[in-house]
Amino acid sequence: MPLPQREPCSVQLDIQSVSHSYGTLPVLDSVSFTVRDGEVVALIGPSGCGKSTLLAIVGGLLRPQAGAVFQEGEAPAGCINPLTYVFQDFALLPWRSVEGNIRLVLRGLAAREVEARIEEVLAQTHLSDFRRAYPKQLSGGMRQRVGIARALAVRPAVLLMDEPLSSLDAQTRVILLDEFAELFQRAGVTAVYVTHNLAEAVRLADRVVVLSRRPGRVKDVVPIAVPRPERAIDSPAMLAVERRLWNLIRDEAVLADQELADAR
């Protein structure tokens, strides 16, 4: 009998048949997908379908009731490093400066290495002039950039991002989306990017994993074949992919709303 085919070794993450419930509430049902080296995978699905739960499981913050997550072929040893989270709210320490917040995640490295990394990520996120500012002196967009800078400073194998733009106003979101697109292209980041915003997914991802309503199952995996330099938000090719994703998700969102209403 032939051996089962293994993915090439460039697979960074292999999520295999992950299922999870909170008490009697089933939240994820046998979810499988891979994230290859240098790839951005967007995870979309209706509100409450288990996206944040899945990200917590991928990051090793939560143990799934069934299935497993392999990092480069091995089960991560129960800790999130070297996978790194960027949360929906900014999760910065208010009493530390921009540079102080970044320094915190670099404990244990040689002083020269710490300074070099801080310089590098501040430049990457256009924050060099604000290194001594405190979070309350910064706009929401800038605070979220600090969150990204802090995550990049760790040089994570995979960046895990949970709706990083959703708490920002519309204009800031557009500006930061452009910056993320540029950064992902330039820095060759490997990431799982959770969003409920289809335009973000289409703009940033190489592939989009579409989850069903709760319990989340993989409904489809859609490659974004449009070359990155041609990904203007309103280009016909982008709008066509966005429409395809919307068609996949619309029925799920409607049914999820109905189920919510029925349960009340």
Ligand SMILES: Nc1ncnc2c1ncn2[C@@H]1O[C@H](COP(=O)(O)OP(=O)(O)O)[C@@H](O)[C@H]1O
């Ligand atoms: N710690 C928890 N305990 C119990 N229920 C939870 C917990 N976290 C999330 N849930 C529930 O699980 C479902 C999925 O949540 P979540 O993963 O946050 O979904 P999403 O990020 O897709 O909106 C929701 O119905 C939510 O209320």
Ligand SMILES: [Mg+2]
């Ligand atoms: Mg969520």
